[in-house]
Amino acid sequence: MTFGVVLRDITKSFGPTPVLRGVSLDIAEGEFLTLLGPSGCGKSTLLRIVAGLETQDVGTVSIGGRPVDALRPKQRDVAMVFQSYALYPHMTVGQNLALPLRMRRLSKLQRLPLLGRVLPGTRALAGTIARDVAQTAAALEIDHLLERKPGQLSGGQRQRVAVGRAMVRQPEVFLMDEPLSNLDAKLRVAMRAEIKDLHRRLGVTFVYVTHDQAEAMTLSDRVAVMLEGELLQVARPRDIYADPEDRRVAEFVGSPKINLIEGRVREAGAVDVAGTTFHLDTGLGRGKAVTLGLRPEAFGAAERAGPGVITGAVRLLEHLGSDLYAHVDVPGQQAPLIARLPAEDDAGPANGGTLHLRPRLDHVLLFAPDGRRLRPAQARRIMPLPLREPA
Amino acid sequence: MKPPGRRAFSWSGAALRHTVLLATSVLVLLPFVWMVSLSLKSPGEIFQASFSVLPDQWHALENYTAALTAQPLPRFMMNGVIVCGAILILQILVCAPAAYALAKLRFRGREVLFALVLVGLLIPHQVLALPLFILAYQIGILDTYAALIFPFIVSPFGIFLFRQFFKAIPDDLVHAARLDGLSEASIVWRVMVPIAWPAVVAFAIFSVVAHWNDLFWPLIAVRSEELMPPPLGVMAFKNEEAGSDYGPLMAGATLIVAPLVVAFLFAQRWFVDGLSLGAVK
Numbered sequence: 001m002t003f004g005v006v007l008r009d010i011t012k013s014f015g016p017t018p019v020l021r022g023v024s025l026d027i028a029e030g031e032f033l034t035l036l037g038p039s040g041c042g043k044s045t046l047l048r049i050v051a052g053l054e055t056q057d058v059g060t061v062s063i064g065g066r067p068v069d070a071l072r073p074k075q076r077d078v079a080m081v082f083q084s085y086a087l088y089p090h091m092t093v094g095q096n097l098a099l100p101l102r103m104r105r106l107s108k109l110q111r112l113p114l115l116g117r118v119l120p121g122t123r124a125l126a127g128t129i130a131r132d133v134a135q136t137a138a139a140l141e142i143d144h145l146l147e148r149k150p151g152q153l154s155g156g157q158r159q160r161v162a163v164g165r166a167m168v169r170q171p172e173v174f175l176m177d178e179p180l181s182n183l184d185a186k187l188r189v190a191m192r193a194e195i196k197d198l199h200r201r202l203g204v205t206f207v208y209v210t211h212d213q214a215e216a217m218t219l220s221d222r223v224a225v226m227l228e229g230e231l232l233q234v235a236r237p238r239d240i241y242a243d244p245e246d247r248r249v250a251e252f253v254g255s256p257k258i259n260l261i262e263g264r265v266r267e268a269g270a271v272d273v274a275g276t277t278f279h280l281d282t283g284l285g286r287g288k289a290v291t292l293g294l295r296p297e298a299f300g301a302a303e304r305a306g307p308g309v310i311t312g313a314v315r316l317l318e319h320l321g322s323d324l325y326a327h328v329d330v331p332g333q334q335a336p337l338i339a340r341l342p343a344e345d346d347a348g349p350a351n352g353g354t355l356h357l358r359p360r361l362d363h364v365l366l367f368a369p370d371g372r373r374l375r376p377a378q379a380r381r382i383m384p385l386p387l388r389e390p391a
Numbered sequence: 392m393k394p395p396g397r398r399a400f401s402w403s404g405a406a407l408r409h410t411v412l413l414a415t416s417v418l419v420l421l422p423f424v425w426m427v428s429l430s431l432k433s434p435g436e437i438f439q440a441s442f443s444v445l446p447d448q449w450h451a452l453e454n455y456t457a458a459l460t461a462q463p464l465p466r467f468m469m470n471g472v473i474v475c476g477a478i479l480i481l482q483i484l485v486c487a488p489a490a491y492a493l494a495k496l497r498f499r500g501r502e503v504l505f506a507l508v509l510v511g512l513l514i515p516h517q518v519l520a521l522p523l524f525i526l527a528y529q530i531g532i533l534d535t536y537a538a539l540i541f542p543f544i545v546s547p548f549g550i551f552l553f554r555q556f557f558k559a560i561p562d563d564l565v566h567a568a569r570l571d572g573l574s575e576a577s578i579v580w581r582v583m584v585p586i587a588w589p590a591v592v593a594f595a596i597f598s599v600v601a602h603w604n605d606l607f608w609p610l611i612a613v614r615s616e617e618l619m620p621p622p623l624g625v626m627a628f629k630n631e632e633a634g635s636d637y638g639p640l641m642a643g644a645t646l647i648v649a650p651l652v653v654a655f656l657f658a659q660r661w662f663v664d665g666l667s668l669g670a671v672k
């Protein structure tokens with residue numbers, strides 16, 4: 001397997017505050033990897049370290065198999081799309097796209113305003129630059145904007161230009177720092193599909209930073225969940241969702257949030273939870289605390305109270321057309337449980353009424369008090385999947 | 392619709408504002424009007440007890456001819472252009488990179504350096520006149536253009552102004568430029584300075600006005616008439632030849648100020664263009 005980007009023990013502090021605490025990550029060549037985490041967790045800092053715009057205190061970065069720690073940003077063959085787009089406001093779109101090519105293909109003398117034009121070779125090179133700019137602009141459907149300044153463009157158009165400026169010099173690695181977060185919701189979904197398509201067409205490594213789990217889940221081959229400068233889990237999107245390694249990952253991913261219910265082990269194979277008893281193997285000794293994680297869709301309706309059935313009062317019902325979300329107050333729980341029920345169940349629960357929920361035990365995620373995922377020996381549903389091999 | 396009470400209030404407010412503004416501008420403009428008025432009058436009329444803006448007898452041609460011929464006024468103005476132009480260009484060449492380093496680069500001692508710039512901002516130029524004179528004497532440039540130019544090359548005000556402007560430019564733009572392959576110098580000249588164009592124009596106005604009108608340092612630095620910038624030249628001329636002949640003197644003063652006024656009117660348009668360059672995003 002060849003690696004696009006390899007990070008080893010990257011550590012970074014700004015003054016006394018540690019921002020990255022030993023991040024290690026292997027990103028396969030051609031992979032679409034997303035760094036997902038709340039704002040302020042160090043995602044942008046990590047991306048800037050990969051680009052060479054920031055220096056790590058400890059650790060190494062390799063791109064395409066060679067260490068790049070001593071290389072300047074220009075020499076690393078990476079391109080970046082910034083959240084604020086960072087287009088040059090005084091240059092036209094065409095000049096914005098051409099600049100990275102001019103800086104790479106023309107010599108210092110050839111770039112001089114007047115003299116450069118008469119030097120031998122400049123014309124031919126300028127021709128190839130213009131051709132490449134036109135090609136990129138056409139691919140992104142911004143060819144009619146080339147004469148405009150960034151200030152005259154809409155947000156979506158600026159975003160395309162920013163992608164174009166990264167694309168035009170055909171880098172080995174694409175870095176994107178929340179490129180869609182300044183767009184409105186509808187445009188964001190459309191651009192999401194375009195970025196996915198772009199990745200498919202270019203086939204190069206993408207490292208994408210976002211705090212939006214929908215972007216991470218829909219775009220990525222793998223997602224790296226980051227919190228407070230640490231990677232908690234790196235896995236395929238559906239494993240991040242269904243098989244989180246850590247309680248914080250389970251909480252961060254999924255909307256509505258996962259229900260976390262505190263329980264206590266009654267005896268081997270039985271856990272007391274929210275006024276009832278579940279037949280669950282926890283691997284923990286009697287009397288130990290354990291947290292049960294239940295996604296909203298892990299509940300089914302039950303006829304009556306009993307073992308393995310959670311009973312509570314309906315606080316709120318949310319109809320979303322296809323689904324019905326019931327917020328249920330249960331004994332011993334501060335936050336209400338949120339259960340997703342089929343919309344046809346409309347007839348069943350009523351506001352203020354009593355609801356019986358039977359969690360599907362094979363969907364229960366168990367967490368130790370320190371947040372670690374508990375995996376008792378027998379209950380193995382999902383095997384961790386290997387990295388995607390490049391085609 | 393606005394309620395009537397509010398409307399009346401804002402009316403009186405606007406009237407008050409305009410009265411104050413008008414009064415101040417009249418105060419500021421009065422000496423200029425007087426200067427131009429005197430430059431049009433004959434010697435007899437200048438010393439009349441009554442005052443009128445326009446002369447009874449036009450003496451403009453004589454005054455302006457005298458101003459341009461009796462003294463080497465064109466020469467003084469040319470000196471002014473050379474000195475102010477050289478100062479401005481050198482100032483920008485020094486200030487922009489310095490301001491970029493203070494605004495966007497992280498290095499040890501940056502805050503101390505910036506504090507020194509602020510201190511430099513507080514020291515009046517006159518305080519340094521004596522050491523600068525001795526320095527100019529030691530390196531043997533007294534009574535040359537260089538003597539008129541060198542004390543002003545490093546402008547704390549320019550560094551401060553540019554630094555504040557550069558700081559407002561997002562870091563991501565600098566990062567993008569580095570990834571695009573621009574050197575630090577290219578970032579200064581091809582990204583920062585063009586974006587900060589309004590600041591450059593504003594600084595240019597301040598710099599040119601200050602040094603075009605400067606009398607203090609030229610008085611110390613040069614003796615030769617062919618090196619004198621306009622104010623010093625006109626003053627020397629007044630002492631030697633004009634005596635109390637205020638008509639040509641005022642004509643000379645008007646001619647000296649005119650380029651500044653014209654330049655400012657042009658720059659003002661640029662200034663507005665520069666500001667409407669729009670957001671950096």
Ligand SMILES: Nc1ncnc2c1ncn2[C@@H]1O[C@H](COP(=O)(O)OP(=O)(O)O)[C@@H](O)[C@H]1O
Pocket residue numbers: 014019037038039040041042043044045046
């Ligand atoms: N240049 C800097 N100087 C000081 N602190 C910084 C700098 N850049 C980032 N930080 C701090 O590092 C932390 C992580 O920032 P960042 O990487 O931008 O997070 P994210 O992109 O995940 O929102 C934040 O607390 C931020 O305040």
Ligand SMILES: [Mg+2]
Pocket residue numbers: 040043044045177178
């Ligand atoms: Mg960020």
